[in-house]
Structure formats: C-alpha cells, structure tokens
Amino acid sequence: MSGTDSSGVTKTVWLERDDLLSKAPSYPQLTSDAKTDVVVVGGGIAGLHIAYELLSTGQKKVILLEDGKIGSGETGRTTGHLSADIEYNDFLKLHGADGTAQIAAAQQAAIDRIASIVEKHQIDCDFVRVSGYMFHGLPTGSADFRLDILEELYNAAENTATFRPTKYIQGLAKAVSDMGGEIYEKTRYMSHSEENGGVTASLDNDKKVQAQSLVMATNVPLQKLVMIERVEALRTYAVALKIRSEDVSSNGEQALWWDLGDPYHYVRVTPSKQEGYSLLVVGGEDEKVGKHDDYEERFQRLESWARERWTSAGDVQYKWSGQVLDSPDGIAYIGRDPGEDNVYVHTGDNGDGLTYAAIGGILISDLILGKENPWAHTFSPSRQHSGSHLKQALKTLPDVVKENLSDQVYFTKWITTCTKTMTDIEDLVPGQGDVVRQGLSPVAVYKDEQGQVHKMTAICPHLKGIVAWNSAEKSFDCPIHGSRFTCKGEVVNGPAKGPLQPK
Structure with a gap:
C-alpha cells in the first residue's frame, strides 16, 4: 500500500485488470x-x-x-x-x-x-443488464447452477445489471x-x-x-x-474463481445471485482474459471492522461455499476485501x-x-x-x-450506538487482557504487524520485508480507539468507527483525518 493510492493491498479483479492506479489519468493537487x-x-x-x-x-x-x-x-x-x-x-x-x-x-x-x-x-x-436470483439457502449438488436450471426454479428480478x-x-x-x-x-x-x-x-x-x-x-x-454513530462499519470479502463460461451461463447470458442464508453471499460472473472462461465472483462473510482476525479463513469459506455449488470452478484468481457502512433501516x-x-x-x-x-x-x-x-x-x-x-x-440506532459506546471502554479491556509486549516483535514475520503493549501504552508495530520495524501509537486519532492489525490488507483498522491506516500509519479511510503518530 503506497500512501493513499489504495485502501488495501489485495488485488481486486477490477484494479488488477484495469490497472487503474498506474494507468488512469492523473489530476492535479x-x-x-x-x-x-x-x-x-x-x-x-x-x-x-x-x-x-x-x-x-x-x-x-x-x-x-x-x-x-x-x-x-x-x-x-x-x-x-x-x-x-x-x-x-x-x-x-x-x-x-x-x-x-x-x-x-x-x-x-x-x-x-x-x-x-x-x-x-x-x-x-x-x-450488461442481467437477471437476478434471490435464495434463502442456495442448494449444494453435483450439477453446476446454470441459468437455464435456475429459471425453472426461481423467479428472476428484471432490473439488475453488472x-x-x-x-x-x-x-x-x-x-x-x-x-x-x-x-x-x-x-x-x-x-x-x-x-x-x-x-x-x-x-x-x-x-x-x-x-x-x-x-x-x-x-x-x-x-x-x-x-458517524448512525452507521456501522463492516468488512466484506470476495474471491474470483476461474470457471468455464458454459457452466455459469445460458446462451451467453450472465446473472446475479444472492443467497440470504447465514452468512449472506452474493455472486456474479465477469469475463476472463482466457477465451471460453469466466470469473465467478463470490462475496460475503461480512464482519465488523477490527473485531476478528480470521481473514484467511473467511476467504477460504467463500471458496468452499462456491465450490460446493459450482463444482467445476477452478483456481482462485483474485481475493480481496472492502469496507461498507450499514444503517439501521x-x-x-x-x-x-x-x-x-x-x-x-x-x-x-x-x-x-x-x-x-x-x-x-x-x-x-x-x-x-x-x-x-x-x-x-x-x-x-x-x-x-x-x-x-x-x-x-x-x-x-440503539444497537449500533450501544455497541459503539461499549467500544469506548475497549482501552481498559485491552490493557487488562493484552499479553503481547515489545519483546514479541522479534517473533513477527517480515511483512506482518501487530498491536503490542509497552508499559500501559498500546503500540502498533509493523516489520517490513527487509526486517525493519516501524512503531506507531495504536490509538486512533479520531476518538482514541485502539486499532487492530488486518493481515489481509496489511492495515491497522479501528473497531470503533472504521478508520483505517496503512502498515506505516498513513490514514486511508476516515473518519480519522490524520496518521498514527510514530513512537
């Protein structure tokens, strides 16, 4: 992640294929x-x-x-x-x-x-305008879910597109x-x-x-x-798997799928660079920002869910995450x-x-x-x-506000429960980070690929929440309101407007 050129290090199918950040026209400061x-x-x-x-x-x-x-x-x-x-x-x-x-x-x-x-x-x-299909638990099976099969089972929504x-x-x-x-x-x-x-x-x-x-x-x-208190920040995840076009389309038509089961999943198809193949893009596994550290497991669950339903799906070509804000209504x-x-x-x-x-x-x-x-x-x-x-x-917003207000006592809980100290920095793998304790102070630590250690305060400058390490995007994320910072402390997502200060 370089400065604010991207809000994550994972390569999305769009950013990678369109080479947006390097080839797009630049505008002045x-x-x-x-x-x-x-x-x-x-x-x-x-x-x-x-x-x-x-x-x-x-x-x-x-x-x-x-x-x-x-x-x-x-x-x-x-x-x-x-x-x-x-x-x-x-x-x-x-x-x-x-x-x-x-x-x-x-x-x-x-x-x-x-x-x-x-x-x-x-x-x-x-x-492309496409048909859309909504399910309450998309079934598994040995047959791939082509449009001609789906049309016999479910009514399609007309006004959708990709x-x-x-x-x-x-x-x-x-x-x-x-x-x-x-x-x-x-x-x-x-x-x-x-x-x-x-x-x-x-x-x-x-x-x-x-x-x-x-x-x-x-x-x-x-x-x-x-x-800010009227919205809740969530991370959402996606994988794109290579698949034969004939296994996900009927007469060349694409589609959208939504599975309203728990967890929620959403699916679309986009053309692949290889003739005769498409990319099956599957999203979901949403979770509150900074509250979990099972990033790779979420990608794996998306992949497994897709393979159970599209059995001919090939290798994962892309995997990434993004951030969304939910309102209560x-x-x-x-x-x-x-x-x-x-x-x-x-x-x-x-x-x-x-x-x-x-x-x-x-x-x-x-x-x-x-x-x-x-x-x-x-x-x-x-x-x-x-x-x-x-x-x-x-x-x-009683639920969201209640949760955000409870996050204000996160500092006290963190101090009493965190066992990681500055001596644990030696155990960090190059390219990874963590939040550790130095006395009573939370410190965000990142070890770069050359082994150099970068130390910053782990206290978000917005409302003093303690950030958490996001190993998928190599960022420090604040669980209170979703502020995000690069591995070296630069702000990439508000409401924080400034960086994590170096230690």
Missing part, C-alpha cells in the same frame, strides 16, 4: 485557495455522480476533492453489482408502503441512469472534467465552516475552498459524531446534513453503494438546485428526527 458553487468531497462513484448531475444542469460550477487517486477507495473493491432490492418485506416494516415504493423507484431509476450515462459517453465498462466499476468511474471522471468540473487528487479535506450563506472547506495544506454548498461523499462521514442517508444549511451528506449505503451513488447524484443535485424530489424524505439523514441529534441517534 489543489495548491491554492479556490472558489466555486459546489465543492464535493470524495472521488469515488458517489462523489463523481453528484458532480456529474450538477454539471449536467449547466447551472453550477463544481470542484471535486479526492485525498488519494480517483478510484482508489472502496468503489474498486466492490463486486460490481447494480441491483434493485427484490425482497421488500423488511422495508415495508421500517418504511411503510409509500417509503418502500420510493426506495424501489429510486433504485430502478439509478440503474437506468447509469445505463444512459454509459451510452451517452460511450464508457467501455462491460455494462459492470466494471473502475472503468465506469474513469469514464465518469472524464465526463465531469469535459463538462468543466475541476477534479483535484491528493487533496485532503479537514474541516468546514458555514457563514454568510456559504461554506468554506479547509484543506490539509492550509488552503481553502469557498462555495455555496458542500457535499460529503466520503463513504464514512467526516464531519459530525452524530452521523437498510437504506442510505442522502440529503442535507442535520443542523446545517448548505452541507449535504451521502453515506450508509448498506453494501449497495454503486446503485445508491446514482440515487445520490440525482437527489442531492435536486436539493442543491431547489427542485422537489419525491425521494427526499425517504433518504433524509434527518428521517424520524425528534429532539436533539444525539437523542435521535439513540432512538433510531
């Missing part, structure tokens, strides 16, 4: 004060969609800020599903009939919007730039203030961007504690940030971030332009608001 109509923070698919929709109207100038490279965050670590939920019972309980209808309409409109953008700008990203997310956002970024949008990489947002009917964003190089509106599209909220927070006039937020995508990105582009663009949008109430970050923001968070 913002090195002077600037002024615009809207500043968008976050250069993933959500931020790019918001910038695109605003620029498409011809009414707003846009500056987009990305602290790494375009596509270096979580977009390229997804599995490339574009899906409208096909089981709405939970939504009916939580959002009622009207709210569920708005969710369905928004998701369908999002996929249609992505399709129209691909066509208009001729983006070469393998966008694409290569990294190629798509490359094309989307080009469209944003061609329309006059200003994109800046290696430019980190630090804070903002509202005054005189506008917003001023402060950057890590002491430069400022003045705007009428600011949009936070950073996956993890970077501004208010109350918004299953849908994203998209809209005006509670308590602020000209600040908007997009977060809590519940693993459907690619679809919600297009929803966010349409919805936030409408809100900034003062246009009515029928989805605004359903996705509002202030939904079901009553009383103070903290009381609202406690009311709507």
Whole structure:
C-alpha cells in the first residue's frame, strides 16, 4: 500500500485488470485557495455522480476533492453489482408502503441512469443488464447452477445489471472534467465552516475552498459524531474463481445471485482474459471492522461455499476485501446534513453503494438546485428526527450506538487482557504487524520485508480507539468507527483525518 493510492493491498479483479492506479489519468493537487458553487468531497462513484448531475444542469460550477487517486477507495473493491432490492418485506416494516415504493423507484431509476450515462459517453465498462436470483439457502449438488436450471426454479428480478466499476468511474471522471468540473487528487479535506450563506472547506495544506454548498461523499462521514454513530462499519470479502463460461451461463447470458442464508453471499460472473472462461465472483462473510482476525479463513469459506455449488470452478484468481457502512433501516442517508444549511451528506449505503451513488447524484443535485424530489424524505439523514441529534441517534440506532459506546471502554479491556509486549516483535514475520503493549501504552508495530520495524501509537486519532492489525490488507483498522491506516500509519479511510503518530 503506497500512501493513499489504495485502501488495501489485495488485488481486486477490477484494479488488477484495469490497472487503474498506474494507468488512469492523473489530476492535479489543489495548491491554492479556490472558489466555486459546489465543492464535493470524495472521488469515488458517489462523489463523481453528484458532480456529474450538477454539471449536467449547466447551472453550477463544481470542484471535486479526492485525498488519494480517483478510484482508489472502496468503489474498486466492490463486486460490481447494480441491483434493485427484490425482497421488500423488511422495508415495508421500517418504511411503510409509500417509503418502500420510493426506495424501489429510486433504485430502478439509478440503474437506468447509469445505463444512459454509459451510452451517452460511450464508457467501455462491460455494462450488461442481467437477471437476478434471490435464495434463502442456495442448494449444494453435483450439477453446476446454470441459468437455464435456475429459471425453472426461481423467479428472476428484471432490473439488475453488472459492470466494471473502475472503468465506469474513469469514464465518469472524464465526463465531469469535459463538462468543466475541476477534479483535484491528493487533496485532503479537514474541516468546514458555514457563514454568510456559504461554506468554506479547509484543506490539509492550509488552503481553502469557498462555495455555496458542500457535499460529503466520503463513504464514512467526516464531519459530525452524530452521523458517524448512525452507521456501522463492516468488512466484506470476495474471491474470483476461474470457471468455464458454459457452466455459469445460458446462451451467453450472465446473472446475479444472492443467497440470504447465514452468512449472506452474493455472486456474479465477469469475463476472463482466457477465451471460453469466466470469473465467478463470490462475496460475503461480512464482519465488523477490527473485531476478528480470521481473514484467511473467511476467504477460504467463500471458496468452499462456491465450490460446493459450482463444482467445476477452478483456481482462485483474485481475493480481496472492502469496507461498507450499514444503517439501521437498510437504506442510505442522502440529503442535507442535520443542523446545517448548505452541507449535504451521502453515506450508509448498506453494501449497495454503486446503485445508491446514482440515487445520490440525482437527489442531492435536486436539493442543491431547489427542485422537489419525491425521494427526499425517504433518504433524509434527518428521517424520524425528534429532539436533539444525539437523542435521535439513540432512538433510531440503539444497537449500533450501544455497541459503539461499549467500544469506548475497549482501552481498559485491552490493557487488562493484552499479553503481547515489545519483546514479541522479534517473533513477527517480515511483512506482518501487530498491536503490542509497552508499559500501559498500546503500540502498533509493523516489520517490513527487509526486517525493519516501524512503531506507531495504536490509538486512533479520531476518538482514541485502539486499532487492530488486518493481515489481509496489511492495515491497522479501528473497531470503533472504521478508520483505517496503512502498515506505516498513513490514514486511508476516515473518519480519522490524520496518521498514527510514530513512537
């Protein structure tokens, strides 16, 4: 992992095949004060969609800020599903009939919007509309699950699609730039203030961007504690296995599968470089960030699960993990940030971030332009608001808030239970890290491939949680709110905005 060029060291099928981080166009760093109509923070698919929709109207100038490279965050670590939920019972309980209808309409409109953008700008990203199949326990057996077999057993969802997310956002970024949008990489947002009917964003190089509106599209909220407490950070895992195309398709058609068993799994197919073969991409095994250390076992469980159902699957070609944020009611927070006039937020995508990105582009663009949008109430970050923001968070997120608050005593528990000390550093294998105790202080330790030891405080600068070593991605992850740091302490994922300090 080099700086903030990637949020993980594992090679996803998209980042590897598209060689996104080395061959993608580079955008400059913002090195002077600037002024615009809207500043968008976050250069993933959500931020790019918001910038695109605003620029498409011809009414707003846009500056987009990305602290790494375009596509270096979580977009390229997804599995490339574009899906409208096909089981709405939970939504009916939580959002009622009207709210569920708005969710369905928004998701369908999002996929249609992505399709129209691909066509208009001729983006070469393998966008394909496919059938989708949802199961409650996908059966095992000796026969491979081809589409013609599935069609006899299950009803298909119609409005689903697949694409290569990294190629798509490359094309989307080009469209944003061609329309006059200003994109800046290696430019980190630090804070903002509202005054005189506008917003001023402060950057890590002491430069400022003045705007009428600011949009936070950073996956993890970077501004208010109350918004951070309303989402839960999870790691999700994926493997891609080589398989004969004829064993996973019927007449060349692809598909999406979702197995709602425990644990939850999701499956798609994407073309392989070798003619006659495809890659079977299987995801799942979600777990709370920093709470477990069985990373390799999770990859192995995904592989075993796939082989039990697609018996002709070959070698694993790729394996990777990504980070998602879950809200308590299953849908994203998209809209005006509670308590602020000209600040908007997009977060809590519940693993459907690619679809919600297009929803966010349409919805936030409408809100900034003062246009009515029928989805605004359903996705509002202030939904079901009553009383103070903290009381609202406690009311709507009792389980998540309770768990996050319990994490505040993690330090005491760690001190009393950790038996690893600085003398254990000698036992570290080169290329691995750990968190050890030096007196009463937690220390994050990484031994590089040359055997040199790097020591940092293990206390996250955000809210003082103690990080945990992620051996799969070679990162230090905070279990409280999902902040992540490279093996040498550089921040790659918020809400933390600064590094782990060297010891």
